[in-house]
Amino acid sequence: MRLHGIVIGMWALGFAFSASAAGTATAGKSKAQVCMGCHGPDGNGVGTFPKLAGQHASYIAQQLHNFKSGLRKDPIMTAQVANLKDQDMEDLAAFFSANKVSLGGVEKTKKELGERIYRGGNQAKSVPACMGCHGPNGVGNAPAKFPSLSGQTTAYVEKTMKDFHDGRRGNEDKDSNGKIMRDIAARMSDAEIAAVASYVSGLH
Numbered sequence: 001m002r003l004h005g006i007v008i009g010m011w012a013l014g015f016a017f018s019a020s021a022a023g024t025a026t027a028g029k030s031k032a033q034v035c036m037g038c039h040g041p042d043g044n045g046v047g048t049f050p051k052l053a054g055q056h057a058s059y060i061a062q063q064l065h066n067f068k069s070g071l072r073k074d075p076i077m078t079a080q081v082a083n084l085k086d087q088d089m090e091d092l093a094a095f096f097s098a099n100k101v102s103l104g105g106v107e108k109t110k111k112e113l114g115e116r117i118y119r120g121g122n123q124a125k126s127v128p129a130c131m132g133c134h135g136p137n138g139v140g141n142a143p144a145k146f147p148s149l150s151g152q153t154t155a156y157v158e159k160t161m162k163d164f165h166d167g168r169r170g171n172e173d174k175d176s177n178g179k180i181m182r183d184i185a186a187r188m189s190d191a192e193i194a195a196v197a198s199y200v201s202g203l204h
């Protein structure tokens with residue numbers, strides 16, 4: 001009887017562990033088929049859809065949770081995550097994160113302003129240098145939850161910065177730093193947002 005209890009106990013423990021286990025890219029790949037039409041077979045995005053390739057797994061999983069809980073709102077993504085379990089999110093995050101991001105190019109007319117903002121901010125408006133958190137090469141900082149921006153599509157970065165600017169995006173749960181970006185983007189002009197959005201697409 002006692003042995004039986006121990007075996008059941010171990011099984012329950014094993015189950016609890018597997019329910020929250022770190023994701024694997026192999027499991028994620030088969031679950032990602034439905035995502036690929038928009039995010040691309042390797043996560044490098046189709047058209048203006050955001051790239052997920054090379055993004056930190058912890059950030060991808062966090063955003064999926066935020067879409068599911070409603071902290072981050074987007075009609076397309078809300079529908080996509082409705083049936084995802086925690087383990088699915090971890091596996092999907094592991095798969096996309098393991099791919100290499102493809103770089104875009106910065107538009108000539110946007111480079112100077114974009115680089116200036118990214119590397120130095122705009123002191124007159126208390127806009128901090130993006131580099132301070134997203135890193136000199138744009139790859140962010142996983143433990144600090146600063147996402148990678150390197151190679152991200154200009155159209156998506158511009159759109160999401162405007163969402164932060166207008167308060168449409170900004171996660172205020174205790175685990176998220178989304179309000180930081182809302183405060184920063186609120187102080188930026190459309191021209192500054194467009195320039196920095198172009199700059200990061202080629203940044204590496």
Ligand code: HEC
Pocket residue numbers: 031032034035036037038039049050051052060061063064073074076077080081092159160
């Ligand atoms: C029909 C197109 C479509 C499909 C299919 C789709 N997505 Fe998305 N995804 C989007 C759009 C559009 C956005 C940008 C949302 C926004 O502007 O806030 C997005 C955003 C995301 C983000 C946030 C990216 C970031 O940098 O913050 C993640 C993570 C994500 N999708 C993962 C997935 C996963 C995983 C799947 C499959 C289960 C999936 N998506 C399926 C269109 C799609």
Ligand code: HEC
Pocket residue numbers: 117118127128129130131132133134145146147148149157160161170171176177178179180181184196
């Ligand atoms: C103090 C740290 C900090 C600074 C400085 C900062 N960011 Fe961020 N950024 C963050 C954090 C944290 C997030 C994640 C927000 C979330 O969880 O939704 C983020 C997210 C983003 C995103 C969304 C990425 C995605 O894949 O959806 C973009 C774009 C971005 N930042 C651009 C910038 C730009 C441009 C600047 C400079 C003008 C900048 N950031 C300065 C911390 C920072």
